Amino acid sequence: MDERQREQERVDKVVQEIEQKVEDIQEKAGDVKEEVIGLRETFWEDVTVNIDEPDDIMETYNSLRQQAELLGERERSHKHVYDQLKTLKRMKSSPYFGRVDFTEARSQETDQVYIGISSLMDRQDENFLVYDWRAPISSLYYDYSPGPAEYDTPEGTIEGTMDVKRQYIIRQGEIKGMFDTGVTIGDELLQEVLGNQANTQMKSIVATIQKEQNQIIRYDQRPFLVVQGVAGSGKTSAALQRVAYLLYRYRTKITADQMMLFSPNPMFNSYVANVLPELGEENIAQTTFQEYMEDRLQTRLQYEDAYDQLEYLLTAERNETYETRLEGVQYKATLQFKEDVDHYADSLAKKGLAFKNIKFRGEIIVSKEEIENHFYTLDPFISIPNRLEEVVNWLLSEIEAMEKRERSKEWVEEEIELLGKEEYLKIHQKLQAGYRGNAETFDDAVLEQKLLSKAIVKKYTKPIKRKIHDLQFLNMKTIYKSLFQSRTGLSKEAANQTTDQLEHGTLFYEDVTPFLYLEDLIKGTHIYNHIRYLFIDEAQDYSPFQFAFLKKLFPYSRMTVLGDYNQAIYAHTLHAPNLLSEDLYEANRAEYLTLLRSYRSTRQIIEFTKQLIPGGESIQPFNREGVMPLLVSTATQEEHQHSLIKELYRLGEKKYETIAIICKTAEESQKAYDVLVSKDIPVRLMDKDTYTFTKGIIVIPVYLAKGIEFDAVLLHDASDENYQFQLDRHLFYTACTRAMHELSLLTLGEPSRFIREISTDYYKYK
Numbered sequence: 001m002d003e004r005q006r007e008q009e010r011v012d013k014v015v016q017e018i019e020q021k022v023e024d025i026q027e028k029a030g031d032v033k034e035e036v037i038g039l040r041e042t043f044w045e046d047v048t049v050n051i052d053e054p055d056d057i058m059e060t061y062n063s064l065r066q067q068a069e070l071l072g073e074r075e076r077s078h079k080h081v082y083d084q085l086k087t088l089k090r091m092k093s094s095p096y097f098g099r100v101d102f103t104e105a106r107s108q109e110t111d112q113v114y115i116g117i118s119s120l121m122d123r124q125d126e127n128f129l130v131y132d133w134r135a136p137i138s139s140l141y142y143d144y145s146p147g148p149a150e151y152d153t154p155e156g157t158i159e160g161t162m163d164v165k166r167q168y169i170i171r172q173g174e175i176k177g178m179f180d181t182g183v184t185i186g187d188e189l190l191q192e193v194l195g196n197q198a199n200t201q202m203k204s205i206v207a208t209i210q211k212e213q214n215q216i217i218r219y220d221q222r223p224f225l226v227v228q229g230v231a232g233s234g235k236t237s238a239a240l241q242r243v244a245y246l247l248y249r250y251r252t253k254i255t256a257d258q259m260m261l262f263s264p265n266p267m268f269n270s271y272v273a274n275v276l277p278e279l280g281e282e283n284i285a286q287t288t289f290q291e292y293m294e295d296r297l298q299t300r301l302q303y304e305d306a307y308d309q310l311e312y313l314l315t316a317e318r319n320e321t322y323e324t325r326l327e328g329v330q331y332k333a334t335l336q337f338k339e340d341v342d343h344y345a346d347s348l349a350k351k352g353l354a355f356k357n358i359k360f361r362g363e364i365i366v367s368k369e370e371i372e373n374h375f376y377t378l379d380p381f382i383s384i385p386n387r388l389e390e391v392v393n394w395l396l397s398e399i400e401a402m403e404k405r406e407r408s409k410e411w412v413e414e415e416i417e418l419l420g421k422e423e424y425l426k427i428h429q430k431l432q433a434g435y436r437g438n439a440e441t442f443d444d445a446v447l448e449q450k451l452l453s454k455a456i457v458k459k460y461t462k463p464i465k466r467k468i469h470d471l472q473f474l475n476m477k478t479i480y481k482s483l484f485q486s487r488t489g490l491s492k493e494a495a496n497q498t499t500d501q502l503e504h505g506t507l508f509y510e511d512v513t514p515f516l517y518l519e520d521l522i523k524g525t526h527i528y529n530h531i532r533y534l535f536i537d538e539a540q541d542y543s544p545f546q547f548a549f550l551k552k553l554f555p556y557s558r559m560t561v562l563g564d565y566n567q568a569i570y571a572h573t574l575h576a577p578n579l580l581s582e583d584l585y586e587a588n589r590a591e592y593l594t595l596l597r598s599y600r601s602t603r604q605i606i607e608f609t610k611q612l613i614p615g616g617e618s619i620q621p622f623n624r625e626g627v628m629p630l631l632v633s634t635a636t637q638e639e640h641q642h643s644l645i646k647e648l649y650r651l652g653e654k655k656y657e658t659i660a661i662i663c664k665t666a667e668e669s670q671k672a673y674d675v676l677v678s679k680d681i682p683v684r685l686m687d688k689d690t691y692t693f694t695k696g697i698i699v700i701p702v703y704l705a706k707g708i709e710f711d712a713v714l715l716h717d718a719s720d721e722n723y724q725f726q727l728d729r730h731l732f733y734t735a736c737t738r739a740m741h742e743l744s745l746l747t748l749g750e751p752s753r754f755i756r757e758i759s760t761d762y763y764k765y766k
């Protein structure tokens with residue numbers, strides 16, 4: 001029998017074991033499921049509901065709680081069984097992907113370690129048939145070639161020799177490919193994986209994790225892990241496998257809801273949504289900075305979003321207003337500005353807080369001046385948030401006093417009379433329920449009238465009280481506006497521009513973080529203390545100020561920060577440090593890792609794109625052959641449209657599943673889209689509100705294509721007019737590096753200087 005047959009026999013045996021396990025579990029699962037259904041059906045039968053006496057209420061409460069706990073526990077175990085089944089079903093088709101034979105130096109015993117997406121024991125629960133890829137011993141597979149090798153366990157390092165390192169492609173229980181590999185994990189397998197068509201959903205890479213990626217995945221020392229990785233080097237992939245790794249490593253301590261990922265746009269969220277479930281793990285919370293902002297500001301204020309800011313900076317005329325705005329954008333991103341805000345917040349302890357009148361039925365009941373007076377008569381040594389708490393209590397007591405006065409007023413009586421039958425009944429019943437123990441007084445019409453007026457007044461004061469609790473009597477807009485009358489590092493023009501903007505009622509995007517930061521200093525910080533691991537992807541787009549803000553929001557989180565400074569596309573990151581800069585981290589608190597190998601694109605595309613950026617020569621392409629990028633230069637609109645359509649047909653014939661026409665801005669995208677639609681080309685336009693992306697041809701502005709990849713990319717207009725400034729270079733690089741197999745650059749007019757800098761040996765010219 002040859003080696004392959006022997007291996008196939010083993011696969012068959014493991015598949016049988018899996019089938020057996022599935023059967024066993026299904027039987028058990030059936031029981032649990034029925035139990036859950038049964039419990040739900042009889043939930044109310046098994047609780048005693050009696051609320052006549054306080055003791056009975058207690059008993060009812062306890063009985064309800066017990067029943068709910070029982071149901072919860074059964075539901076959890078049902079879910080556990082269900083998850084197990086899902087993983088086993090996945091393993092039945094492909095039980096493992098790797099094997100290492102390892103001889104421990106101490107015992108001289110050799111183990112054959114088979115590695116798959118999850119561990120699998122034999123039926124006696126004695127031997128591992130498959131090891132989870134995250135188990136300590138599995139790191140041998142990712143880190144070593146045959147020869148001396150070692151791995152770390154919680155008990156210490158185990159040394160030995162690796163005799164065999166083998167990879168398998170197993171599909172539907174059949175070995176389709178099998179290779180013994182050297183240092184890096186098989187080029188064959190990677191070739192196969194990377195040569196495939198792009199997917200509208202990212203896949204897990206556990207079978208082919210590279211050594212330097214494995215380092216990121218398993219890193220477990222300093223609180224900050226900062227990864228600078230070139231485009232397509234697997235940063236996002238590594239981050240997601242790292243989540244799965246941490247969930248496994250700390251499975252008794254950490255759950256998915258204690259982790260969170262900040263991603264660049266909502267479409268990216270749907271793009272990566274499958275990776276963790278594919279690995280048998282739950283997804284973690286994902287948000288974008290934009291979503292966080294929306295959540296915080298809600299309808300309180302109008303504000304600009306990051307994309308609109310970028311759109312303005314890319315499309316507006318470069319005049320004085322523009323330059324002033326740019327100054328603001330850049331300065332408000334810095335830690336110096338954060339210090340300005342800190343100083344200003346300190347000064348507010350003595351004076352300067354602005355308040356709003358509290359009104360009731362159109363009349364002022366506590367004026368802003370009264371609130372201000374009250375606030376500033378409180379002990380100045382008490383912090384602002386604590387003083388505000390006192391103000392809340394005082395305001396609430398004022399409201400209560402007012403409530404009492406109002407109850408006997410005429411308008412209340414009128415309202416009672418005007419009450420609809422249903423409303424009346426509702427209030428009546430509510431009152432009755434509350435006063436059951438005292439039933440005889442209920443006949444008393446006077447009492448009823450009293451209770452009704454109380455309820456009516458309460459109806460009006462309830463929202464006021466809620467607003468007081470939420471500190472909405474603070475006039476945050478005015479407070480923030482006054483910051484620009486204090487001393488800051490901004491020029492007078494930039495400060496005035498901000499105030500003017502605020503007077504129109506809208507917050508610039510660059511003001512959102514400082515605004516929320518100041519608000520937190522005044523109201524007391526919002527913190528997410530349950531988040532233990534925070535992941536920030538596309539970190540180059542965050543400013544030092546935003547980072548300081550995030551650190552305050554997540555004080556107990558270890559952070560994994562990943563990005564590529566060559567893809568920094570926001571104006572605040574120009575000539576400024578960003579989240580990848582070492583000077584933002586305290587000494588010894590952060591580890592910096594670099595990824596230089598790029599996997600996404602063919603060798604030809606990488607050879608081209610690496611010349612677009614300074615230092616690009618250090619980028620190492622993964623050797624996957626393809627065709628050279630194509631440049632199609634045209635002189636007129638007609639020619640441009642004609643060649644666009646011709647290119648689309650040509651790429652379409654190659655059966656690519658995803659083709660992206662990438663534009664610099666939303667404005668350009670809209671134009672391209674209109675042209676294509678008028679020519680009956682089936683195409684979708686992606687904008688900032690698009691949440692998923694689909695197969696076929698799409699038109700998309702670069703900043704929304706961040707982090708995503710396509711089979712073929714067609715740059716809609718790579719002309720010099722479109723791409724000439726420093727920021728354009730990053731946009732251009734980001735756009736070109738989205739392509740996996742083919743890249744075409746169309747230009748209307750002279751090609752961009754970034755292309756002209758490159759020797760024509762690296763692209764075809766048409």
Ligand SMILES: Nc1ncnc2c1ncn2[C@@H]1O[C@H](COP(=O)(O)OP(=O)(O)OP(=O)(O)O)[C@@H](O)[C@H]1O
Nearest residue numbers: 205208209210231232233234235236237599600707
């Ligand atoms: N070890 C690997 N095995 C298989 N595929 C990989 C590996 N590493 C990366 N890839 C693939 O390379 C592509 C790029 O990976 P990913 O999107 O994680 O890179 P990135 O560094 O986040 O890219 P960018 O910064 O350009 O958005 C993906 O298709 C991913 O599946």
